[in-house]
Amino acid sequence: DADVTQTPRNRITKTGKRIMLECSQTKGHDRMYWYRQDPGLGLRLIYYSFDVKDINKGEISDGYSVSRQAQAKFSLSLESAIPNQTALYFCATSSQGEETQYFGPGTRLLVL
Amino acid sequence: GDSVTQMEGPVTLSEEAFLTINCTYTATGYPSLFWYVQYPGEGLQLLLKATKADDKGSNKGFEATYRKETTSFHLEKGSVQVSDSAVYFCALSDPNTGGFKTIFGAGTRLFVKA
Secondary structure (H helix, E strand, O other): OOOEEEEOOEEEEOOOOOEEEEEEEOOOOOEEEEEEEEOOOEEEEEEEEEEOOEEEEOOOOOOEEEEEEEOOEEEEEEOOOOHHHOEEEEEEEEOOOOOOOEEOOOEEEEEO | OOEEEEOOOOEEEEOOOOEEEOEEEEOOOOOEEEEEEEOOOOOEEEEEEEOOOOOEEEEOOEEEEOEOOOOEOOEEEOOOOHHHOEEEEEEEEOHHHOOOOEEEOOOEEEEEEO
16 A cells, blocks of 8 residues: 555646645654646645644745644645646655655646 | 756657766755656655765666765666656755755656667
8 A cells, every 4th residue: 555645636626616635644754745746847845744733834835725634644725726726736754854755646636 | 045957858768778867956055865756647756865975876777976066966877778767856955954845856757768
């Protein structure tokens, strides 16, 4: 079984809709991240969380919010989706003191 | 701020060809350097890393040497296979942040033809 899972894997939504992307991990890591990937831009950090009570904005947090429901679960919400949020979204985890990050398979989001 | 620049793709090679993907970085401190690989339909996974100058990271036939004097971390493989077709990301991390501040390059797509 995958250590980092994301649901859904694909999602099509309309402008103005609220959607949630979910991430779960079984690695026991305390740190979790949300990135978006756009062609030619690499990965950009949206939010990161060091533990359940510690959530921080990344470089492109506008239009997004997150919830760390438990150590193993970290959700990303788009309150009112817009077309330029069409992208591939990745969740990642790491353990304290370790720099390597472990990624989920991604969620492909299309906002019409 | 810190940044990573890697060669644009796509790179198309024939099987058994030599591969080089260039990566240079800008950082104020002494970052750790990484190469991640993304196979089709999957998330990124660590390919190799180096944590200090002159270190060589290696895995699956791929190598990269941390060159502080040229601020580079070029990825090489002597003989590529079709199964190496993927997107390769160079990245740096400030070890003082425990890795949460990881900066990724734009990625280089590699196609290997049989």
